[in-house]
Amino acid sequence: MKTMALKKFIPGLTVTVSDASKEASDTSVVFLKKVWSMIAPVLLAFVGIGLFLLFWEGISVFLKRELPGPASTLTVLYDMLVNPFYDNGPNDKGIGLQLGYSMIRVAKGFGLATIFAVPIGMLLGASKLFYKMFDPIVQILKPVSPLAWFPIGLVAFQNSTAATTFIIFITSLWPTLINTAVGVASIPDDYKNVSKAFGFSLSKYVFKIMIPYALPHIITGLRLSIGVAWLVIVAGEMLSGGTGIGFFVWDSWNALSLERVISAIIIIGVVGLILDRTFLSLAKLVSYK
Amino acid sequence: MEDITDKLDINNTNVYHSGLGIQIRDMTISFPTPEGTYVAVKNINLNIKKGEIVSVIGHSGCGKSTILNAIAGMVKPSKGEVIVNYKTIIAPGPDRGIVFQNYSLLPWLTVQKNIYEAVDSVFESKSKVEKNDIVDYYLNKVGLYAHKNKLPQQISGGMKQRTAIARAFSINPSILLLDEPFGALDALTKASLHEELIQLWSSDQEKKTILMVTHDIEEAIYLSDKIVVMTNGPAASIGEIIEVHIPRPREKKSFVASPEYKAIRDKLLYLLMDAYAAA
Secondary structure (H helix, E strand, C coil), X not given: CXXXXXXXXXXXXXXXXXXXXXXXXXXXXXXXXXXXXXXXXXXXXXXXXXXXXXXXXXXXXXXXXXXXXHHHHHHHHHXXXXXXXXXXXXXXXXXXXXXXXXXXHHHHHHHHHHHHHHHHHHHHHHXXXXXXXXXXXXXXXXXXXXXXXXXXXXXXXCCHHHHHHHHHHHHXXXXXXXXXXHHHHCCCHHHHHHHHHCCCCHHHHHHHHHHXXXXXXXXXXXXXXXXXHHHHHHHHHHHHCCCCHHHHXXXXXXXXXXXXXXXXXXXXXXXXXXXXXXXXXXXXXXXXX | CHHHHHHHHHHHHHHHHHCEEEEEEEEEEEEEECXXXXXXXXXXXXXXXXXXXXXXXXXXXXXXXXXXXXXXXXXXXXXXXXXECCEECCCCCCCEEEEXXXXXXXXXXXXXXXXXXXXXXXXXXXXXXXXXXXXXXHHHHCCCHHHCCCCHHHCCHHHHHHHHHHHHHHCCCCXXXXXXXXXXXXXXXXXXXXXXXXHHHHCCCCCCEEEEEECCHHHHHHHCCEEEEECCCCCECEEEEEXXXXXXXXXXXXXXXXXXXXXXXXXXXXXHHHHCCCC
16 A cells, blocks of 8 residues: 555655565554544544634624633633632532532432332333333323422422432432333343243342343433433522532522633533443443343 | 042052153143134143153144143143143243253353352252252263353353253253254254263163254154154144154264164154145
């Protein structure tokens, strides 16, 4: 290939390439291609981000800086990230602390939801009777915006922080429950027959067949659940106030600091991405195929 | 009620004294379908002696697997009964080991674990060491000891079926049920598995009764003492039972060349191609 290219550019050139050097140049081409295939996505991502910043700057200029541009926003973001854990009383806390409050609420609500959703999902998936009984309820409650549950949470817990955790719980319930049920319901007859033929006990069936088979489905459910939970926490904390990333966004808006609002948006996005990727790699880990 | 118990007792005594491994009495199996009742097999009567190897052969849809599933206890007869070890079969049990058509290994468990779970389930009272010894014994028997920690997707089809056979033998059942066990394997693997199966069977004093469903004529003759030829479904029944009186051990190459083999093969070919030709 290389020789051909050389000939094209230098007419009359005769090149004798020994097999060994040809092989060497081939491997170096392969190596360069490999390096390029690794660099290219990063490079393209930077180009994309650059174009986006340019577009953002354009909008900002067009709106006569009513919307802060990238430069001023990124300065504020930098300041927020440099000192994330300061605490100057209820209305002035570092972004790290606020994120922490939100994460703890998500972890509590999501964790509790998982404890309920997985066994209930398994029951619905394993028993047609239970499925027929409870599927209509699930189908009706699933499309309800979790925020609609907020007043119920307030009444139940008399506390807006607990109510926020409650709506995260409700949010996280459905995707995990439904995916678990689908996973368990789709266990092939072959595996059920193995269990029957060799007289597996119920616990052996659950732990050696049902859970291993449904695990990829369950993890997918958890991934969807944590995604929605992270969406809902911002809205929930805007309602409940006090602490958390959602409160931070609302508080910054009231303080008329759009730089802080946009910075928070960026941080929320990055954390959401990290959560998603964590569960994605977990899903790959438990996939037996 | 009393009548039925009496009848069962008589049956059981019969089975015990006659040395029968499996007895099928006047069995009909039908399934409800949206288009009405589908009769899979009708009026099946079959006696299989203890330690016999019997093949059931026939075209697709002749209810071969249905008969096997009834003996396994996976399917209930609509009429009649299957008697194994003095008892009418009502459910699957550890006295019957099954080798499924498509291996049916659990893909998330290693070869060793696939067998272990069966052993653990059947011999609950044995210690962990004893159970592991049983698994290792059968892994060695089928030559898979070196591969014991591999997952099913990491081994060949032949090795998967060896694992399934080891699993079925490991629970030491008196009856072994094989549902088209070698159908998906190439000819060479098939031949060596035939020999391994016979070795496993004879190393256990030829005590186990084996019923195999197949559509491979050569395989049926090579392995069996009796070949049950099914008529065509629906409502299939037993067309003919051919006895194979070729003495064991059978050596495959000379066996295939023997006049007895040829006679039985020609008869089977006639039955399957002409008498009960596929519709």
